[in-house]
Amino acid sequence: MAHIIVVGNEKGGAGKSTIAMHVATALARMDHRVWTLDLDLRQQSLGRYLSNRRAWLKKEERDLPLPGYMQLPEADPAAVAAGEQAADNRLNRAVAELEEKSDFIIIDCPGSYTRLAQVAHSLADTLITPLNDSFVDYDLLARIEGDGEKILGPSVYAEMVWSARQLRAQAGLSPMDWIVLRNRVGAQQMINKAKMEKAVATLAKRIGFRVGPGFSERVVFRELFPRGLTLLDLRDIGVRSLSLSNIAARQEVRDLIKSLKLPGVEVNF
Secondary structure, three states: OOEEEEEOOOOOOOOHHHHHHHHHHHHHHOOOOEEEEEOOOOOOHHHHHHHHHHHHHHHHOOOOOOOEEOOOOOOOHHHOOOOOOHHHHHHHHHHHHHHOOOOEEEEEOOOOOOHHHHHHHHHOOEEEEEEEOOHHHHOOOEEEOOOOOOEEEEOHHHHHHHHHHHHHHHOOOOOOEEEEEEEOEOOOOOHHHHHHHHHHHHHHHHHOOEEEEOOEOOHHHHHHHHHOOOHHHOHHHOOOOOOHHHHHHHHHHHHHHHHHOOOOOOOOO
16 A cells, blocks of 8 residues: 655645655655655646756756656546545545555645545655745634734644545545645745744644754755756756755755655655
8 A cells, every 4th residue: 555645735835745756756756656746737736846857857868756746536426425525536546546656645725725635635654834924824823812822723724634634544544644734945044934833843743744954945845846856966967066955955855755664665865
């Protein structure tokens, strides 16, 4: 059985596709069989990332790890069972097809609520939720009082994750491992940054997630997208002298993969 990793939240611009791409290529680099699905049917950021990678490798005649990518199959009315929604059928068919040839299936969700994203969350063995270091993003997880000190209750996204956990329990599946990443964190020490760190740590205990290391805000992530490359590829493409920023960013990738505690994964890069 493949281990399903879902990268999701309900807010765009949190770095979901960048996280998904780096996790996918890191696992492929460690000789795991990795396939990906992109549920953002309009933007297809992860799909474009992998398409760029495939095109660049062909053009440059390079041989780098390339995770598989499958487009979601179209809805087949004849295959939809009574009481089943078409979105459920599309995703379940895709996962069923990939399970036999994958060690890991990575599903990148859109930055908004959709039925596909809801179903994907219920399939997640590991759920990764990147969170911008802002109380605007935090509001998707919990409602807070004006000063940010008191949690009033879970918000819309946390409630969806709770529902997904209940569905998994009812189906007899293993509990979901939910990791929230404080992502795109700035280098400056600010009062808001300290408040966010405290608020996320407090909420983790209350609604049941682990806090993992995300990526800092770096230009290099945007520069790599057109070629479909990741930070782990830089030495392989001839970059002999990495900048201190790139070395720090590679360490962030390493720390992220370690923090996920995925089955059968020993970080060796």
